[in-house]
Amino acid sequence: xxxxxxxxxxxxxxxxxxxxxxxxxxxxxxxxxxxxxxxxxxxxxxxxxxxxxxxxxxxxxxxxxxxxxxxxxxxxxxxxxxxxxxxxxxxxxxxxxxxxxxxxxxxxxxxxxxxxxxxxxxxxxxxxxxxxxxxxxxxxxxxxxxxxxxxxxxxxxxxxxxxxxxxxxxxxxxxxxxxxxxxxxxxxxxxxxxxxxxxxxxxxxxxxxxxxxxxxxxxxxxxxxxxxxxxxxxxxxxxxxxxxxxxx
Amino acid sequence: xxxxxxxxxxxxxxxxxxxxxxxxxxxxxxxxxxxxxxxxxxxxxxxxxxxxxxxxxxxxxxxxxxxxxxxxxxxxxxxxxxxxxxxxxxxxxxxxxxxxxxxxxxxxxxxxxxxxxxxxxxxxxxxxxxxxxxxxxxxxxxxxxxxxxxxxxxxxxxxxxxxxxxxxxxxxxxxxxxxxxxxxxxxxxxxxxxxxxxxxxxxxxxxxxxxxxxxxxxxxxxxxxxxxxxxxxxxxxxxxxxxxxxxxxxxxxxxxxxxxxxxxxxxxxxxxxxxxxxxxxxxxxxxxxxxxxxxxxxxxxxxxxxxxxxxxxxxxxxxxxxxxxxxxxxxxxxx
Numbered sequence: 001x002x003x004x005x006x007x008x009x010x011x012x013x014x015x016x017x018x019x020x021x022x023x024x025x026x027x028x029x030x031x032x033x034x035x036x037x038x039x040x041x042x043x044x045x046x047x048x049x050x051x052x053x054x055x056x057x058x059x060x061x062x063x064x065x066x067x068x069x070x071x072x073x074x075x076x077x078x079x080x081x082x083x084x085x086x087x088x089x090x091x092x093x094x095x096x097x098x099x100x101x102x103x104x105x106x107x108x109x110x111x112x113x114x115x116x117x118x119x120x121x122x123x124x125x126x127x128x129x130x131x132x133x134x135x136x137x138x139x140x141x142x143x144x145x146x147x148x149x150x151x152x153x154x155x156x157x158x159x160x161x162x163x164x165x166x167x168x169x170x171x172x173x174x175x176x177x178x179x180x181x182x183x184x185x186x187x188x189x190x191x192x193x194x195x196x197x198x199x200x201x202x203x204x205x206x207x208x209x210x211x212x213x214x215x216x217x218x219x220x221x222x223x224x225x226x227x228x229x230x231x232x233x234x235x236x237x238x239x240x241x242x243x244x245x246x247x248x
Numbered sequence: 249x250x251x252x253x254x255x256x257x258x259x260x261x262x263x264x265x266x267x268x269x270x271x272x273x274x275x276x277x278x279x280x281x282x283x284x285x286x287x288x289x290x291x292x293x294x295x296x297x298x299x300x301x302x303x304x305x306x307x308x309x310x311x312x313x314x315x316x317x318x319x320x321x322x323x324x325x326x327x328x329x330x331x332x333x334x335x336x337x338x339x340x341x342x343x344x345x346x347x348x349x350x351x352x353x354x355x356x357x358x359x360x361x362x363x364x365x366x367x368x369x370x371x372x373x374x375x376x377x378x379x380x381x382x383x384x385x386x387x388x389x390x391x392x393x394x395x396x397x398x399x400x401x402x403x404x405x406x407x408x409x410x411x412x413x414x415x416x417x418x419x420x421x422x423x424x425x426x427x428x429x430x431x432x433x434x435x436x437x438x439x440x441x442x443x444x445x446x447x448x449x450x451x452x453x454x455x456x457x458x459x460x461x462x463x464x465x466x467x468x469x470x471x472x473x474x475x476x477x478x479x480x481x482x483x484x485x486x487x488x489x490x491x492x493x494x495x496x497x498x499x500x501x502x503x504x505x506x507x508x509x510x511x512x513x514x515x516x517x518x519x520x521x522x523x524x525x526x527x528x529x530x531x532x533x534x535x536x537x538x539x540x541x542x543x544x545x546x547x548x549x550x551x552x553x554x555x556x557x558x559x560x561x562x563x564x565x566x567x568x569x570x571x572x573x574x575x576x577x578x579x580x581x582x583x
Contacts, residue, residue, distance in 0.1 A: 013427045014426060015538070016512070019427045038273075051272055053500070056475060142500055148475075170385075204385065
């Protein structure tokens with residue numbers, strides 16, 4: 001097992017939670033390790049484990065402490081950790097590639113200029129890079145169905161803003177710390193609003209309420225505001241003009 | 249189907265049940281009643297399943313009309329309530345007749361009152377629950393003009409009361425370690441335990457902001473930790489050192505460190521701390537926390553046996569002979 005710098009580590013999280021962390025910063029191997037390890041934990045079907053989840057580089061387990069002692073659960077988790085090299089685990093199967101039409105800048109996404117400046121490039125260069133770079137769903141979280149996407153090139157390692165933007169709309173594409181988020185609901189945020197889509201990442205009324213899955217690839221091709229308006233007018237299920245294909 | 253007409257509504261009335269556990273991986277927090285104990289108390293008073301949905305009244309109630317005879321119960325934060333001007337006992341079940349008007353006023357203490365209807369509020373479930381989760385865009389606040397469907401009444405019992413311990417005026421919440429507790433130096437954790445907090449006006453179903461007289465709390469690497477899963481009860485310390493206790497409608501991940509997690513048994517008391525209520529926190533070891541959880545579950549399990557008949561003044565009862573005085577639920581567990 002390729003442990004690095006004290007990882008993986010198991011810590012308690014409240015009375016009913018354990019957290020298995022593969023790193024203390026985002027990395028591609030740690031993200032793959034978390035996704036694969038959670039799938040393995042789910043496959044074990046241990047009694048008393050009520051829920052599992054991943055974040056960028058960790059796996060969370062919620063369990064019933066009256067039916068499974070945390071010490072026993074830790075022992076099982078340790079044994080599973082030792083059973084293979086999780087950092088070299090493959091990505092999940094059945095991954096899809098989504099192309100989601102995006103308006104960059106304009107009054108629909110007013111912080112593109114600011115973000116490009118923070119990244120040290122022109123607005124044109126920023127759009128050219130962001131609209132052709134495939135990013136991967138690293139985790140779903142914060143809000144329902146909402147993807148954290150990465151990693152962008154190192155120039156996009158820009159900090160969050162100090163002050164929050166009071167509200168950005170659903171479908172907003174925002175950037176910080178080499179990641180993009182596609183907001184599933186209107187929200188206040190410290191990330192910079194650089195693009196606007198009509199994609200709904202959470203569809204509570206649908207048979208498939210959470211269309212995106214960790215491992216999926218996303219591309220955000222550039223369109224004009226008029227095209228987005230036309231897409232919105234024609235869209236009945238929230239895809240926002242996106243196309244999707246299975247890649248692996 | 250029976251209905252309840254909403255004639256007037258406070259600004260933050262929502263339909264709530266136990267919420268949607270199990271969807272953290274999809275970014276959807278559990279949601280559900282801010283005070284799950286109050287949900288169970290209402291179910292006990294109406295002799296029905298605690299899976300049924302009730303109305304959660306945050307701060308203010310409303311005015312409600314009924315076209316058919318309906319049993320109802322009132323629990324959680326005590327509020328002034330009456331039927332056609334006649335005051336109602338809180339933590340009790342009642343019956344309302346066609347044409348009568350139920351009025352529920354503001355909280356006298358606490359933050360969340362509950363109006364339970366026999367048969368439950370029978371709105372259409374979304375993802376397995378009737379709970380509004382406004383942050384996630386599920387459901388909407390109840391508004392004047394709404395007609396809420398009521399399910400079939402399969403329970404029994406009215407004019408029952410439940411003796412409830414005060415969890416509406418703050419107090420000391422027991423806390424266990426979170427994944428980032430160790431990032432706070434021991435001296436900061438001790439200061440946290442020694443501090444008396446005031447529940448800030450900024451509190452909602454996502455979380456309760458705490459104010460304190462001294463300076464805020466600081467972790468090592470406060471602003472550079474990786475975002476991790478959040479669970480209700482987590483005490484998140486934001487960049488300026490202010491603690492927030494996170495509640496059922498919190499986000500599912502967060503990048504601020506958490507100094508500890510309130511145990512499930514004490515979280516209703518934190519959620520119910522009204523504006524200005526004082527809160528303290530005490531770290532407990534695993535054994536004490538498990539024992540508290542065991543007792544909490546036993547309390548919830550025993551709830552259905554605890555309602556007792558209200559003692560009524562016979563002079564108030566206009567038609568004494570029509571009352572079946574030995575009917576209903578009589579509890580040997582009278583406390």
